[in-house]
Amino acid sequence: MKEVTERRLIYLFVILIVAFPILLDYSIPPARMKAGQSLYDKIDTLKVNDGEFAFVALDFGPGTQAENLPQSDSIVEHLFRKRIPVVLFSQYFLAEGFLKSLPESVAKRLNRETGENWEYGKDWVNIGYRPGSGILIQNLAKADKFIEVFKEDANGSSLSEFKLFKNSKGLESVKILTEFTGLVGVFDSYIQFFQKKNYVPIFGHGCTSITIPEAYIYLDSGQIDGLLEGLAGAAWYSHLLDKNYRKNNMEDIQITNTALGVSHLAIIFLIILGNIIMFVRRRRNNA
């Protein structure tokens, strides 16, 4: 019974400590993330010609939206600000809602800030969820024309009608691929097949915290050009956008990142405390 009470107290302590920065809107600047900075620099210096675009794969659902959504939000915002056309797609069925809502919310937010417009069909297109995994990605890499593989967008409109695809070709039209997921298998399918013999697009990846150690292998080997490591990576990217583009800082993600940092400190504290209590109890029992 005592153990159950102790456990409940620990849960309560962690919840209260996490809620503290959120309720008080308290934030501290995020730590510099080298891999996130690298991705930012790649996008910031990216130049696209007519018919070229960024391919954004949102392969996540509500289960990992806490980390993947802020990452993809920041990247799509950066691409929109640079006026790089964005094609959104997913291999994960639970991403359907995000494919629609994410670019719309970013476009609205930027419209409020700058007064400029971002239009569907010209600035972004939502291909939707498509099954097929590695086979589909292989077909995409082999296709002479990108629109031959997908043919229609998520609403059933022909892709050839959209201005974005007017002069597009095959994989060469994809200047940058950014993929957000917590599913290692889905990420692997892009690493393995999203390339041609003479062409590999810039590859940015947003992973969940669980998959960070694995993602570093691909970063280290040069298979990906930049990485957003969980919420911390998203916070650093958002901080860069605050510094270089936004008129008003987006505090929201910095507060979330601060709450995450506070929770880490709480867990470290609990581990130390737990060990001290264990040693004291053991000594008392021996005595």
Add this chain to the structure above:
Amino acid sequence: MLSTWLLLGTVLGGIATIAIYSFLYKENIFYRFFEHLYIGIAAGFFPVLAFKNFLWPKILKPMFGYDVYNFPDGTVSHEPSSLYFLYIIPALFGLLYYTLYIKRFSWMLKLVIGFSLGAAAGLTFKGFFPEILPQITKSFRPLVVFENSEINWITSFENIFFIFTLLSVMYYFFFTIKREGRVANSFAYAGRWLMMICFGAFFGSTVMARMALLVERIKFLAHDWVDAIQTLIG
């Protein structure tokens, strides 16, 4: 109208979150109800989405010519093709999975499983090389790195540590010959310790991911949910 649905969705989302977290206190009927609700929704969502986004628009619609549009001038968007009926062959082959329930024909199931395994193995084999080869290539690093004709000590140390870790971990899993001698055992032991540090990093990142989920939920409850309730109450 839409905003009302969104508000109701947000309120229900908040109640569901509290219900699921109530398990931290103790097992209860409130938690059980929302757990079953979640499993039911997840199980029902995928078949509907597969039919709506794939089976109907990509297979059935073109098969029966429902994707052909008539224009006011009497012309049509395209001629329907009977070739789409060939889709029936893989569909029937896939349905052989269900012979599992008929003892007499259950052997047919092996055909489908064999095909699936073969296709998956082929795909994995093909993907292995573009994924792993660059990693192997990058593992060959110089132990002493020169920069502007001077030794870069930090990068050199990184590379030496990397090579030591790589070799010691590989040696730990080398069971072909018996490990004998102090040096060999110590080398393997170092590999084991380095792996344990790696597992610690994995565990730490798992904790970080779980905490990120908690942070997002608390943020949702503290802001979105409270705002939605206030709006609904007026």
